[in-house]
Amino acid sequence: MEALARLDQTLSAYLSPEQSQNVKRAFFYAEQAHFGQTRRSGDPYVTHPLAVACILAEMHMDPQSIMAGLLHDVIEDTGISKTALAEQFGDTVAELVDGVSKLTQIEFNSLAEKQAENFQKMALAMARDIRVILVKLADRLHNMRTLGVLNPAKSRRIAKETLEIYAPIAMRLGMNTVRMEFEDLGFKALHPMRYERIMAARAKARGHRKELVENIRSQIEAALHREGHSATVTGREKHLYSIYQKMKEKRKSFAEIMDIYAFRIIVDSVDTCYRVLGCVHSIYKPVPGEFTDYIAMPKANGYQSLHTVLRGMHGVPIEIQIRTREMEDMANNGIAAHWLYKSDDKATNVSQARARKWVQGLLEMQQVAGNSLEFIESVKIDLFPDEIYIFTPKGKILELPRGATPVDFAYAVHTGVGNRCVACRINNRLAPLSEPLQSGQTVEIITAAGARPNPAWFNYAITAKARTNIRHFLKQQKREDSVALGERLLDRVLTTHDSSIAKLKGPTLDAFLTEHHYQTLEDLLVDVAQGERLPSITAQQLLGKTQDENSTESKEAIAIRGTEGFMVTYAKCCHPLPGDPIAGYLSSEKGMVVHRENCKNLGEFRETPERLVALRWHNEIEGDYIAALKIEVENRRGVIAVIATRINSMDINIEKIATGDKDHLFALVDLELQVQSRVHLARVMKRLRNIDGVRKVTRVKN
Structure with a gap:
């Protein structure tokens, strides 16, 4: 009852009495439905949906979402049907609950297949109503908070799934607070000893750093005050999983990671953000190439901020983030910060549009994926934390994950463009389709009517959309x-x-x-x-x-x-x-x-x-075919270059060239090249035999 009172108090701050009463009615319905059921901890089962509802209420979600949070396990774990829920609480709540419910009536060959099918079902429900994923994230968050009562094997499995799927989804939706808690709880379950050691080291470092952090903060505040800016300056502390990941990826010690001091400056307007940036650059020297403007070009999840790195006293690196209060709220709570059902302002629409665009992308992947396991692998690929910004020739900006290539860009423009892609221009120069793109480049895709995807693209296409569509086309x-x-x-x-x-x-x-x-x-x-x-x-x-x-x-x-x-x-x-x-x-x-x-x-x-x-x-043959030759040459400098030049002058592609056995007089060259026919090959061999230094040219039979 204490938890229910807390929920009631949170709801009364932003919902009407009638809406709060409907939420209470959903609680008593859930309590009756779960009567006699207990959790592993021995607590009544209804404590879990109540905790989920509290998490959603703290996000200031709408009443239907909170009611769905209270009822989310009713269809799955009790005898109550979706139809019965719809009669009691309306179709919207029933659809939300059904979207979060697992598939329980189907036999699966493996646990992985079962998880994949459940996620696929939830993704389809998300396409109808994105609140499904918010209820699911709240459900998973409470499960992660109470992970300690499960056996270690199950605990690790749930933690791994959370780190691979749910933490990246929270980040994709801009819900940074939820994402960080997922990561720290998952890290604790997977690597408890590492978690404890890094936590102890961070607590110890906090004491040593306190004076320097306060010094830097007061200098920044004083400079802003002199310029007449009203701003809040706070020190940012890295969360444990972030420290662990950086230590592992960059192969750095804890001391090297903690050498960086991070601050956040919260201001009242976008204009002030840029003025404050100039102010902090006048206090400390900015590090070249370390400034990023996420206000002009927001991240895919709607995140906005100015990022800069400065060189402080004694060469200490200082990371600064500058943003407005609205941006801060958006960075922490994502789409839950501006819920579509509460407001119709511009920020809401942009945030919702980005989230819906991502969900629509999931739906497209689901339609062309061969099975649920292939679909969930595509989703994992799609959940990239870093973006680059690429321009089309007409000036439109497309967001792609770091490491993306022109093939990924082509599919981001349109599936048809990707399927017919043959070449590309990067900043007006011809470039290979495998070249990784850099932020700010302009990319033009060259297409041909008869072209089709190449299986080799799998080696360098990294976006889920590109890989899924290439796989689908090749299968077809x-x-x-x-x-x-x-x-x-x-x-x-x-x-x-x-x-x-x-x-x-x-x-x-x-x-x-x-x-x-x-x-x-x-x-x-x-x-x-x-x-x-x-x-x-x-x-x-x-x-x-x-x-x-x-x-x-x-x-x-x-x-x-x-x-x-x-x-x-x-x-x-x-x-x-x-x-x-x-x-x-x-x-x-x-x-x-x-x-x-x-x-x-x-x-x-x-x-x-x-x-x-x-x-x-056939009498009418099309295409080029590979032929293998063995060439005996005099062992002298530059002879292979002459052979390659002669072949190039005949407009023939070399597939492979390598030197084999050699002594001080002669060497053998193995050559594979593309020709159109046996007659064509005979002409090539004749030209090669005329090269000075070539002793013998033979076609390899086997």
């Missing part, structure tokens, strides 16, 4: 390529029996698909292309024939055009080129693998002739 493209190849392979065998897929469509095909558990014909064709089902056996089954009846096999070779996509790969052992006699092997991992007909590796596959496929090159 691989499926389309598989369907096309599977159709060609199956039709080729069916032609031998005077049939085709088109002729089989109808009850016979439907019965076959049902019998073999395929939902569509496309699913069957994918399996054929990927080597999971052999075309000859599948054709016999479709026609109702036994293997003995299949006396003839199709002799017609499949034409390879070079545009088949992901399901046709070219063997690296023999590097087949247009013009070479070729054969194919159906691999269960790579689909159709093309070899030269005389490749010795292909001989090993003749034990499984049903997987061998007759192939030929």
